[in-house]
Amino acid sequence: MASKRVRVFLLSVTALVSLSAPAFTYDLSFQTPGAESGLKSALEGASLLVQNKDAKGKDGQDVLAAARADYNRIVSTLFAQGYYSGVVSIKLDGREAANIPPLDAPASVTQVTVSVTPGPIFHFSRAAIGPLAKGTDLPEGYAPGQVAQSGVIIDAASTATTKWRDEGHAKAQVAAQDIVADHRANTLSSEIRIAPGPVVTFGKLETSGNKRLRTKRLREIAGFPTGEVYNPKKLDEVQARLQRTGIFSSVAVTEAKVLNPDDSLDVSLAVVEQKKRKIGVGAELNSTDGLGLSGYWMHRNLFGGGERFRIDTGVSGIGGATGGIDYSIGARIDRPATFNPDTNAYVTTELSHKNEDDYDEDAFDIGFGLTRIFSDKLTGDISINYGWSKVTDSSGETIFRQVYLPTKLTWDDRDNKMDPTRGYYVQAGVTPFFGLDQNTGTGAQLTGDLRAYKSFGESKRFVLAGRLQLGSVVGADLAETPRDYLFYSGGGGTVRGQPYQSLGVTVLDGGTLTTGGTEFVGIQSEARFGITKNIGAVAFYDYGYVSGGGESGSQAGAGLGVRYKTGIGPIRLDVGFPVSGGTGSGAQIYIGIGQAF
Template sequence: MRILFVSLLVVLLALPMQLAAAIPFFDRLPGFTLLVQGDPQLQEKLTSELNELRKNSSALENYEDPADIAHYERGNLEKLLRAQGYYDATVYESVAGNQIFYSVTPGPQYHIKSLDIDMPAGLRAGFSGLPIHVGDPLIASKVLEGVEKITKYLNENACLLNVDVSYQATVIHQEASARLEYRVAPSPEVHVGQVRIEGVSSIEEDYLLDKVKIKSGDCFSRSKLDAAQLRLLRTNLIANVNTEVSEPYDGLVDVTFVIQERNHRTITLGVGYTSDEGTGISAAWEHRNVFHRGEKIEVESKLNEVKQTLEGKLTIPRFFHDKQRLTASIALEGEDVDSYRSESLTFSALVSRKISKHRTLSGGAELKFSEVDEKVEGAVEEEDPDENYTLLAFPLGFKLNTTDKPLDAHRGATSALEVKPYIDLRNTNTTFIKNTLQLTAYKTANDWRYKPTLALRLKAGAITGEPNLELPADERFYAGGGGSVRGYGYQELGPRLVEINDEGEETLSDAIGGRGLSEISFEGRFRFTDTWGGVIFLDGGNAYEDAAPKFSDLFWGTGFGVRYITSFAPIRMDIAFPLDRREGIDDRYQVYVSLGQAF
């Protein structure tokens, strides 16, 4: 059965969209056949582009008669041909039943006969050249690439008050050629005079000026202004920002950023449900500008039948360095699962630093006071079921993140490594190191129907330094649950002890946790509309008494879900089934309702 589910997942993710288009349910538009005389490559390109236009055209919704659709799409084909340099092409359409036939005679492809750039000589000297040359086909996308390259060059190497690049293509039908000329509109070169911020009320002006990174005397650049606006918006303190540039004077212009501050306080409430943890509620409050320089305080509480947390967190950006931040927190947590009950109070401080656009290093200290009551007979000595710990840890981390969205990634990957050495201050002989590594990857086929995303998650953990039962129960690894292996109960996977029941029979205890952890998840995500989507998934995982993680003896679960897509994050509802169900331990299915993707 497990092989059947894996095969189904692979087939659904790899199903070509041409096959889906052949199924009437997937497409109400009439099918079409396109034939380009003498050019199969152009035929393939036009077919692909016409299919793309069909997916994104709202105008086609107004047509029902296939003849009207054919007439409309003939105009689209003529535009596509001109964009590829075919100015003498002819397109004929015919309709037979619910099928449209297009016949294209492309004619000659026009090439560039001459190419000129009207640019001041002083600026032209350093220009490296265009992506299009004399003799090349007159392809619209290549011509526009030339506009973009000239514009980028001028923004980075000139101080023009206005950068305005245009082009003119003069078609010569008798020669099947064209003269192409790029023109740079005249504009004075200026430098920056005064830089001002207007509209601030609670944010310190010098903090925002430092974010702008434009100073008096700098070479004026519109692209630098755009980048400055983006940096201001990314502070999460600004709702809107506009730029005003004064008239030139003595070769200078003054720049004023007119901003509108956001409301810096937010209250959020949430609710979720999982069949293994029950109904959960959450409430949070945050202030994003406590000390007027972007410092943030967050207070959050989460409650369900298994776990209760209350956490306060202070984040200070630019902590002794522009790319460094300090996060200090205090957390009170209670947890009551089948194998243990714990209460803890944790103080932590973590400094993180971006070493590149996608890479972050972190390090800090954590002090955790905890009381753990192990419920499993034999997990601790009978005369000492309650264990108190004062754990001092020094977490070190590295994170790589190239994803496009944190809560609903469509592309990119992440890798997160944490090494966390512990020492128990109550018993200094107890020392151990907890290591975790998690990898995720996302790939979306935007050209396919429903834009399917293949998501992959891989997690491994190892604890070294102490035997399994000498570790605090709430620090061991467990598998199972909505964020782990769906289909199994929360923390239901992992090592178990043999117990003797009242009848003298051997039974297995509840999961006691382990020193090793292995998890792997595959998920196929589909977007049916702008607001609705669906997923199919396969999860595997287990925890082990030995420290070395291994991807064998895994428990597998599979299922499907629905996504309601909001501007912030998708709301998910999943139903999962255990493929390795254990009689008397695992339920037949599990249900999960929460905010955000599973990973």
């Protein structure tokens, strides 16, 4: 019993000594005789001793641990670059770190010397792998005569097994490998044998973690392809369907390690549900339009079947120099996996009031629609709606009643929706509308929105961005077209530097009433420059053209902006000035979250 107390006492003393040991840094010499600058940079980047050189609070035990780890890290880096005869020496105050027992670490270290002699570079004398699935595209570097980088060998094996998995062989794996280095000839012989295994079908889906969402609905939303030939992309689709519902904070799909006797593969699905309710707010400031505020309340699983219910409210034009205050309130309920796993159904309704320069409008809309997700990039949407609006302008009061069918297709392959640096966005829409009274015409609105992004340099700090907007109303006279289908130019979404909706046409009521046009072309262009990791600058030029009823006009604006990156997207500040057109003067200021387009 006494000896036990002594041991406890000694351990306590040791802990106190460790806690009170003074912090120190060490001098580091990193030598790579015969190495190219690129290889030396890679070796230094892999070294923990280099990374921790100026770190405070390190003792001798920490330095020894980093040194012993560096042997493997440095050798692995040499192999990755094609060097297999390298010699690595790491000395701590003159002692080789590999010869220092872990329990006999020095109390402190003042001098660290790392010496790496890479030796000659090796090339493949043989680069064999098989059997391969049809269409397998191996890395170009995996061939006789090429530099024998270890990463290329790993990539070749991964490519071969992945292709077999894509062809339905879920348990394809490397069965054997024979890799031999000839240090006399400075060559490497590599032979990899692949075991494809049988063609596999999907078996059962085992679910867990759902508490409020019914299991039946979880399975319907997941759309697990039981009985179909295995394809890893189908598992990605299962995960994506569940994630886009917004119900879950975590979705994990795990394949069983062993196949069933019939070569089917069971899969486990584990989910973690988010909180049922969510509240959000937003704000946007424009020097002409004033302050806009928005908010929403959302229930993620209203009836236990994944239904998302959301109420949105908004007020804009607060303190604006034109028009008055606009406000709206709307509700929408979405039901995922309606008819099939990739089709969502929704019901939406909205009450709104607009107080514009040339008219006031009270409106009500209600509709039912379907959204189809064809792929991770292509989405379609169609709905049938009833709309009622009362427009009051200098000509009096006009009631519009209509049934309309908004339809759109969206292709989006941008790398980041809030701050894109590459890719394209294309949206095409057609909205047939059918008038239900003598004031409302029958026709269709056609729209197009095309955006492109191109970045330059590895850091992607310089980005060119462009946007083209097109719009047309066909089949209905200007006076009989509901105001929401007409086109204006000016403001943050069209031409910055010009007041909001400042360009339209004045052909109604004898040419004294300004309204939107039936044709629209908008061009926005930006050059985005990254100044630091979080701060960027933007130069922009925008152009807009509106026509209708035999009248047309155009305007342009340009300016500069600043971006500050945050976790939810860049904070945007743009200052624009009119360039052409007689619709505005002076600076226009725009503040928001996310890029302008």
